Amino acid sequence: MKHFAVPKLEKIIDEEKKDSHSSLMEDRENAILEPARIKVKLKAKNVDICYPPIFLSGGKFDLSQAPQHNHCAFGSRNNSYCSNVARTFLIDANAVQSKAYERQHVVEKDAPTLTKSAGTRIGLKFRESGLSLNAKSDRILKAGMVVNILLGF
Numbered sequence: 001m002k003h004f005a006v007p008k009l010e011k012i013i014d015e016e017k018k019d020s021h022s023s024l025m026e027d028r029e030n031a032i033l034e035p036a037r038i039k040v041k042l043k044a045k046n047v048d049i050c051y052p053p054i055f056l057s058g059g060k061f062d063l064s065q066a067p068q069h070n071h072c073a074f075g076s077r078n079n080s081y082c083s084n085v086a087r088t089f090l091i092d093a094n095a096v097q098s099k100a101y102e103r104q105h106v107v108e109k110d111a112p113t114l115t116k117s118a119g120t121r122i123g124l125k126f127r128e129s130g131l132s133l134n135a136k137s138d139r140i141l142k143a144g145m146v147v148n149i150l151l152g153f
Helices: 005-014 021-033 095-101 104-113
Strands: 047-058 068-078 081-091 117-121 128-134 147-149
Touching (some): 005 021, 005 081, 021 047, 021 068, 128 147
Antiparallel strands (some): 047 068, 068 081, 117 128, 117 147
């Protein structure tokens, strides 16, 4: 994300260029499969794609007339273990929207509208369905477990 997607999206946004989602997805897939390309110390033979990269843009959602946004998410495998990262970029956000994006105020104010799940365990499978993080979970998280935190409002 930091070495490839963020700089590329920032450049597209700053220069007000247009790039297709499919082009961004293909570039990201290539970057995952060729880790040396983005200066990551992983061996290409050990890396694979967990799910196709996701790029979404545009849309207006009511966070008091939300600005345009871009969302990207990537999942990759290293030595068969899954990873996931996602980020949303707000474009032309006003001060209130920027503060909401920092989450603290939104979480305090809108906690009752959080989604029912806060994520899942992640490992050899992208989603370990037997260990969903929600109010019904009775399993205890232990040191060394890896989880994919996914909060939604």
